[in-house]
Amino acid sequence: xxxxxxxxxxIAVTALAMxxxxxxxxxxxxxxxxxxxxxLESNGFETESAQGLTKVGRLVCxxxxxxxxxQEIAVAIGAGGSGTYSATDVASxxxxxxxxxxxx
Numbered sequence: 784x785x786x787x788x789x790x791x792x793x794i795a796v797t798a799l800a801m802x803x804x805x806x807x808x809x810x811x812x813x814x815x816x817x818x819x820x821x822x823l824e825s826n827g828f829e830t831e832s833a834q835g836l837t838k839v840g841r842l843v844c845x846x847x848x849x850x851x852x853x854q855e856i857a858v859a860i861g862a863g864g865s866g867t868y869s870a871t872d873v874a875s876x877x878x879x880x881x882x883x884x885x886x887x
Contacts, residue, residue, distance in 0.1 A: 822879035
């Protein structure tokens, strides 16, 4: 009897968790891009530059998903060498990318 009650509770909790996950609206790629560019613009990037960085933003999350470290990604973007972006710019790009593109 205890096993049946435990099983019933476990199934109910699982169903509730699944419904909570599926009730969140999907964010379209366009909305993700808008969130990313708005975050960069609020950190001083010009609109054209921010829009041009959406591919970089997506690559940040792809690389994190494949096990790359934040430091490796930052160096690849340009903070570690004579790249176009300062360390502050790279940090802004990475934070905006994680907020807009990386699944939670």
